[in-house]
Amino acid sequence: MAVGFLDRSRTIAPANWSRWLIPPAALSIHLSIGQAYAWSVFTPGLEKTLHLSGTQSALPFELAIVMLGLSAAFGGTLVERNGPRWAMFVSMVCFSTGFLVSALGAFTSQFWLIVLGYGFIGGIGLGIGYISPVSTLIKWFPDRPGMATGIAIMGFGGGALIASPWTSQMLTSFGVTPHGIGAAFLVHGLVYAVFMSLGIVLVRVPADGWKPAGWEPPIDHGNVVSAVNVSAANAIKTPQFWCLWVVLCFNVTAGIGILGKASPMITDFFKQTPTPVAASAAAGFVALLSLTNMLGRFVWSSTSDLIGRKNMYRVYLGVGALLYLVITLTTNTSKVVFVLCAMGILSFYGGGFATIPAYLKDLFGTYQVGAIHGRLLTAWSVAGVLGPLIVNWIADSQKRAGKLGPDLYTTSFYIMIGLLVVGFLANELVRPVNAKFHEPAADAVPSGSEVK
Amino acid sequence: MSEFTQVQSRTGLMVVAWLWVALPFAYGIYQLFLKVVQLFGG
Numbered sequence: 001m002a003v004g005f006l007d008r009s010r011t012i013a014p015a016n017w018s019r020w021l022i023p024p025a026a027l028s029i030h031l032s033i034g035q036a037y038a039w040s041v042f043t044p045g046l047e048k049t050l051h052l053s054g055t056q057s058a059l060p061f062e063l064a065i066v067m068l069g070l071s072a073a074f075g076g077t078l079v080e081r082n083g084p085r086w087a088m089f090v091s092m093v094c095f096s097t098g099f100l101v102s103a104l105g106a107f108t109s110q111f112w113l114i115v116l117g118y119g120f121i122g123g124i125g126l127g128i129g130y131i132s133p134v135s136t137l138i139k140w141f142p143d144r145p146g147m148a149t150g151i152a153i154m155g156f157g158g159g160a161l162i163a164s165p166w167t168s169q170m171l172t173s174f175g176v177t178p179h180g181i182g183a184a185f186l187v188h189g190l191v192y193a194v195f196m197s198l199g200i201v202l203v204r205v206p207a208d209g210w211k212p213a214g215w216e217p218p219i220d221h222g223n224v225v226s227a228v229n230v231s232a233a234n235a236i237k238t239p240q241f242w243c244l245w246v247v248l249c250f251n252v253t254a255g256i257g258i259l260g261k262a263s264p265m266i267t268d269f270f271k272q273t274p275t276p277v278a279a280s281a282a283a284g285f286v287a288l289l290s291l292t293n294m295l296g297r298f299v300w301s302s303t304s305d306l307i308g309r310k311n312m313y314r315v316y317l318g319v320g321a322l323l324y325l326v327i328t329l330t331t332n333t334s335k336v337v338f339v340l341c342a343m344g345i346l347s348f349y350g351g352g353f354a355t356i357p358a359y360l361k362d363l364f365g366t367y368q369v370g371a372i373h374g375r376l377l378t379a380w381s382v383a384g385v386l387g388p389l390i391v392n393w394i395a396d397s398q399k400r401a402g403k404l405g406p407d408l409y410t411t412s413f414y415i416m417i418g419l420l421v422v423g424f425l426a427n428e429l430v431r432p433v434n435a436k437f438h439e440p441a442a443d444a445v446p447s448g449s450e451v452k
Numbered sequence: 453m454s455e456f457t458q459v460q461s462r463t464g465l466m467v468v469a470w471l472w473v474a475l476p477f478a479y480g481i482y483q484l485f486l487k488v489v490q491l492f493g494g
Binding site for chain 1: 462465466469470472473476477479480481483484487488489490
């Protein structure tokens with residue numbers, strides 16, 4: 001389907017191509033689309049200039065996340081078929097066009113154009129861009145798939161760190177007016193198009209049969225399944241896929257439970273103590289969580305290459321539940337304990353995202369791992385609604401009941417502990433995929449899949 | 453193109469590619485550091 005420069009056949013790497021050129025290609029995409037988490041920087045200005053409510057100003061972001069899940073789920077097979085360059089190009093066009101349409105919306109004070117541009121068109125760019133480098137990285141780094149996908153997905157976490165101060169400075173320079181916001185959208189669209197182009201130009205797929213020098217696929221480690229390849233259509237018929245769907249959904253829900261309300265949460269928690277938390281310090285807490293969310297993606301995902309994917313998720317879900325329990329029991333007795341536990345939970349949240357592609361590769365092989373990953377990301381869309389809904393609804397109802405401080409969140413935390421335990425059990429149920437779902441051996445490329 | 457020239461151009465490409473993503477990332481980390489300092493009373 002893809003033609004010319006974008007065609008998969010044009011991206012096959014020459015023999016002396018370095019695989020270490022692929023992570024920056026992937027990062028140029030993920031650092032860009034990670035801007036999505038910095039959408040909130042635009043909202044005060046939009047609310048003021050276009051007279052919107054908080055719910056309305058969040059619409060473009062919410063639609064973008066829904067479109068991320070949907071386009072990753074439905075576009076995954078196309079991405080596998082047409083290759084990473086085509087996918088990165090589509091992502092760049094959609095993401096940048098989204099900003100340009102939003103700029104038009106801001107210039108003309110038509111909010112629906114911003115929803116259409118950033119939310120719908122840009123959201124497709126998020127989904128296709130998110131999965132675009134995953135299977136390519138796994139094929140280049142069969143010896144360290146967790147580390148490789150961890151680098152890229154860390155970029156998604158890091159994108160907001162760049163975009164947040166950059167957008168703030170731009171709005172300060174251009175002014176918080178429809179024209180100023182429109183100019184900021186325009187600059188975003190143009191700069192991200194240039195920045196993402198590096199990935200499009202640089203990305204290569206390894207030639208058939210390529211493997212790292214001196215590396216041989218592992219054959220037998222007791223519970224190993226080697227040379228397994230499962231198609232995306234078959235993968236969703238397996239219990240393993242749905243177990244991982246529950247694992248990802250509940251791990252993300254638990255992380256968003258804190259991330260989505262971090263600033264008011266730490267302020268509420270310590271309001272009645274001798275050391276209340278000021279707004280500027282709460283911003284520092286949010287920044288710290290962003291940092292651990294990002295680092296967890298690389299550190300934990302790389303660790304999973306050493307201890308195995310199943311063990312890594314035991315840590316995310318089991319230790320995550322214990323950290324939530326510590327916060328629930330210690331309440332506001334120690335700010336240090338609260339901050340450290342929240343950092344741990346957010347590092348597991350990021351790690352959960354980054355490790356899942358390698359887990360899928362272990363179970364289903366490299367054959368259509370990008371498409372399978374795309375389908376699994378629907379769990380993210382559900383969690384994106386579920387997590388904030390639980391925490392916000394319970395906090396609001398507790399406030400109405402006259403409660404204060406940690407009491408606003410205790411029930412939510414117990415629910416998160418319950419969800420993490422369910423996720424832990426779902427992870428325990430993961431077994432090697434039944435042979436009836438495997439692709440015929442002739443199509444199979446040894447992947448060294450294993451479930452440890 | 454000789455093998456030596458190819459190796460040189462690959463090294464240059466590697467440096468440019470990593471700087472392309474590392475520089476904005478470093479800016480983001482620096483800005484984040486400034487905010488974190490405020491949490492602990494800086």
